[in-house]
Amino acid sequence: MRVTAAARKRSVRSRAYAGRYAAGRRDGWRDGWRDGYWMGLCERTVRAAETPLPVRDVHVMYVSTGKGFPYSPIDEAVAGSLGQLVTRLTVVERKEEAPSAAAAVRPDVVLFLDGLHVPPDIPDRIRELGIRTAIWFTDDPYYTDITASLAIHYDDVFTLEANCVEFYRSVGCQRVRHLPLGFYPGHFRPQNAPADMRCDIVFVGSGYWNRVAFFDQLLPYLAGRDIRIIGYWWERLRDYKQFASKIEGRWMTPQETALVYGGAKIVINMHREPDDGTFNSNRAGIGAVSPNPRTFEIAACASLQLTDVRNELAAYYVPGREIETYASPEELAAKIDHYLAHADERRGVVLNGLYRTMRDHSYARRLDAMLGALFG
Amino acid sequence: MPRARTVRSSSYAAGRRDGWREGWSIGWREGAAAAAAAVFPPAVPERLPVRVLYVPQGFEAIDDGMIGALQLHAAELHVADPTRMAEMAALIRPDLVLVLNGLHVFPEDHLEQVGRIREMGIRTAIWFADDPYVTGQTVAIAPHYDAVVTHERSTVELYRSLGCAEVHHLAFAADVERFRPVTPPAACRCDVCFIGQAFWNRVETFDAIAEELADLKVFIAGGLWERLKNYKLLKKAIRPGWLPVDESVLHYNGAKIVINLHRTAAPGSDNANASGLPGLSVNPRTFEIAACGAFQLTDRREDLESYYRPGLELETFGSPAELAAKIRHYLRHEEERRRIAVRGLARTLREHTYTVRVGSLLRLLGYGG
Numbered sequence: 218m219r220v221t222a223a224a225r226k227r228s229v230r231s232r233a234y235a236g237r238y239a240a241g242r243r244d245g246w247r248d249g250w251r252d253g254y255w256m257g258l259c260e261r262t263v264r265a266a267e268t269p270l271p272v273r274d275v276h277v278m279y280v281s282t283g284k285g286f287p288y289s290p291i292d293e294a295v296a297g298s299l300g301q302l303v304t305r306l307t308v309v310e311r312k313e314e315a316p317s318a319a320a321a322v323r324p325d326v327v328l329f330l331d332g333l334h335v336p337p338d339i340p341d342r343i344r345e346l347g348i349r350t351a352i353w354f355t356d357d358p359y360y361t362d363i364t365a366s367l368a369i370h371y372d373d374v375f376t377l378e379a380n381c382v383e384f385y386r387s388v389g390c391q392r393v394r395h396l397p398l399g400f401y402p403g404h405f406r407p408q409n410a411p412a413d414m415r416c417d418i419v420f421v422g423s424g425y426w427n428r429v430a431f432f433d434q435l436l437p438y439l440a441g442r443d444i445r446i447i448g449y450w451w452e453r454l455r456d457y458k459q460f461a462s463k464i465e466g467r468w469m470t471p472q473e474t475a476l477v478y479g480g481a482k483i484v485i486n487m488h489r490e491p492d493d494g495t496f497n498s499n500r501a502g503i504g505a506v507s508p509n510p511r512t513f514e515i516a517a518c519a520s521l522q523l524t525d526v527r528n529e530l531a532a533y534y535v536p537g538r539e540i541e542t543y544a545s546p547e548e549l550a551a552k553i554d555h556y557l558a559h560a561d562e563r564r565g566v567v568l569n570g571l572y573r574t575m576r577d578h579s580y581a582r583r584l585d586a587m588l589g590a591l592f593g
Numbered sequence: 594m595p596r597a598r599t600v601r602s603s604s605y606a607a608g609r610r611d612g613w614r615e616g617w618s619i620g621w622r623e624g625a626a627a628a629a630a631a632v633f634p635p636a637v638p639e640r641l642p643v644r645v646l647y648v649p650q651g652f653e654a655i656d657d658g659m660i661g662a663l664q665l666h667a668a669e670l671h672v673a674d675p676t677r678m679a680e681m682a683a684l685i686r687p688d689l690v691l692v693l694n695g696l697h698v699f700p701e702d703h704l705e706q707v708g709r710i711r712e713m714g715i716r717t718a719i720w721f722a723d724d725p726y727v728t729g730q731t732v733a734i735a736p737h738y739d740a741v742v743t744h745e746r747s748t749v750e751l752y753r754s755l756g757c758a759e760v761h762h763l764a765f766a767a768d769v770e771r772f773r774p775v776t777p778p779a780a781c782r783c784d785v786c787f788i789g790q791a792f793w794n795r796v797e798t799f800d801a802i803a804e805e806l807a808d809l810k811v812f813i814a815g816g817l818w819e820r821l822k823n824y825k826l827l828k829k830a831i832r833p834g835w836l837p838v839d840e841s842v843l844h845y846n847g848a849k850i851v852i853n854l855h856r857t858a859a860p861g862s863d864n865a866n867a868s869g870l871p872g873l874s875v876n877p878r879t880f881e882i883a884a885c886g887a888f889q890l891t892d893r894r895e896d897l898e899s900y901y902r903p904g905l906e907l908e909t910f911g912s913p914a915e916l917a918a919k920i921r922h923y924l925r926h927e928e929e930r931r932r933i934a935v936r937g938l939a940r941t942l943r944e945h946t947y948t949v950r951v952g953s954l955l956r957l958l959g960y961g962g
Contacts, residue, residue: 234604237604237605237608238604238605238607238608239608240605240608241604241605241606241607241608241609241610241611241612242608242609242611242612243608243612244608244609244612245608245609245610245611245612245613245614245616246612246613246615246616247612247616248609248613248616249612249613249614249615249616249617249618249620250616250617250619250620250623251616251620252613252617252620253616253617253618253619253620253621253622253623253624254620254621254623254624254627254776255620255624256617256621256624257620257621257622257623257624257625257626257627257628257931257935258624258625258627258628259624259628260621260625261624261625261626261628261629261632261935262628262632265628265629265632568628572632
């Protein structure tokens with residue numbers, strides 16, 4: 218058989234194709250293995266942390282905050298978690314309908330969240346029916362000017378800020394308990410972020426003035442680094458122009474936030490100042506000692522969290538083992554350098570933090586504690 | 594030449610996609626297995642008030658596991674060579690002399706030594722590891738011991754009928770210090786792996802699926818595989834002779850599927866099963882494969898479900914055709930495969946370590962307090 222020039226060319230081409238395919242396969246295998254190994258570690262760690270929670274034979278009515286449609290993330294988190302903990306859950310979408318709905322189905326308790334926009338006559342009318350009401354303040358201490366007058370309209374008050382417990386007692390509330398927020402595994406969990414969502418360092422959040430001042434000092438240390446900042450008001454930065462390409466002024470859904478956290482090697486967490494002037498109603502000047510919900514959300518996504526210290530932090534995570542902390546821009550920059558250079562150490566802290574988070578800090582666990590406080 | 598560039602980049606991209614998927618799946622198993630092993634730190638058992646003299650068989654995978662576990666459980670542990678067990682017993686005066694298997698390397702005066710130990714008032718126990726395949730020999734040994742333990746349930750009645758007063762059934766386990774999840778070197782990676790001697794029943798099965806295996810990356814290690822009719826077809830895959838245990842750990846870890854096929858208990862076929870009793874219980878390898886976090890495809894022994902849930906913690910086959918079909922299925926269904934493998938590991942770490950098993954053994958022998 219005569220081999221034609223064209224056939225020879227075809228065969229050369231197909232050999233070249235096979236070579237390029239093999240090269241791609243090798244590279245892909247290596248990356249896939251790396252990502253798969255990490256997700257295998259994370260998913261198994263999550264499994265190991267799972268502990269079943271009791272289901273209580275009570276009927277809870279949850280009044281949605283009505284901040285979003287159909288559910289704001291926090292409504293989804295609370296309703297989704299409550300559903301696993303009680304034999305009956307009724308969700309009311311519009312707060313105005315809560316009294317009539319409560320009269321119709323007679324729940325054991327009506328739970329409100331946040332409550333800034335709930336007129337006090339709503340809990341009053343429910344209590345007149347002889348039905349217990351509870352509220353969980355989730356933005357303390359930033360709006361205590363307003364919440365002080367609302368709290369007394371509820372039978373049970375829960376606040377995420379340990380420092381606010383005495384405050385509510387002082388304004389006349391009988392049953393007040395500290396109940397921190399948590400994270401919702403339906404939103405925040407380890408995920409394999411797509412390549413274009415990966416980076417070394419990320420900060421998600423608005424440019425409150427305390428944060429802007431801090432980043433003004435921090436950013437010069439991170440000039441060559443792969444960093445992203447996502448949130449509003451960052452044009453306040455002194456060197457905004459220099460860093461504009463790394464800044465995205467937008468809001469993200471929890472799902473997208475989770476992928477951004479998961480795609481970053483290091484996530485910076487910086488609490489608001491209790492006296493931040495941007496958007497604040499805290500004339501009582503109550504300090505803040507409890508970690509923000511973001512602390513739990515970042516840890517749940519299996520990224521290394523570098524957080525500023527709130528007094529109570531050690532009650533939730535062991536610093537240096539389950540989380541890392543910083544007290545100054547210099548310390549943060551040094552720890553970023555360290556943990557980017559020491560990947561094994563970084564992953565060790567991340568997995569410890571992930572385990573602790575999944576075991577102790579879910580909304581389901583918090584709500585279980587709430588139900589325990591309400592019903593024993 | 595934009596067109597050529599497209600072809601070039603698309604062939605690379607296609608390779609990348611396929612490679613990524615396979616790498617992900619394999620990496621996931623290794624990561625999940627590593628985490629599973631890390632979150633099951635070996636339990637520290639309560640020490641039992643018994644001083645033990647252990648006499649190993651020379652099966653390193655079992656002996657090392659036993660010795661490690663006895664060190665945790667027993668108040669005191671000594672290890673004696675089979676040739677000097679009576680002498681050591683006289684010196685140490687233990688509460689119990691525990692012998693593994695008592696075959697092969699054991700000296701001619703093995704049974705006289707046991708007699709002398711018992712005359713000293715020391716209790717003796719033997720744990721048989723090769724039943725029912727060697728019952729031709731074990732029936733002569735068992736009556737010389739105070740207590741007989743066998744890993745094969747079917748032989749319990751046999752020893753009782755010989756007049757043995759105390760007979761127990763207890764499965765072996767995995768030495769999880771040795772058999773554990775690791776990331777193997779690339780050379781140890783394959784689709785299907787089998788490690789073991791080519792006993793005739795194994796030869797028949799592998800001959801029946803040889804064509805199926807010929808297209809896959811296969812690793813077979815062990816002696817006598819030239820018995821295969823399809824030897825030529827599988828020759829490339831066969832590594833003749835005994836494979837060191839630590840290498841088998843790497844190959845279990847590198848295989849997408851590890852086959853476990855018990856040897857036949859049919860009398861006379863590569864064995865000394867004079868009793869003709871069936872094999873109802875599982876081999877130590879069942880636990881060892883699972884301890885690596887490997888996906889195991891095993892033939893069905895009656896006792897299997899007491900240890901692992903088929904379809905969840907490992908998979909089973911009842912015929913060469915079913916074996917071939919399940920190999921095909923599980924090579925395609927990667928997620929199913931890797932989840933089963935990791936569940937099998939978790940079960941092993943919970944229930945089938947030597948630490949757990951030796952605790953059961955000492956309790957069976959009455960040292961539970």
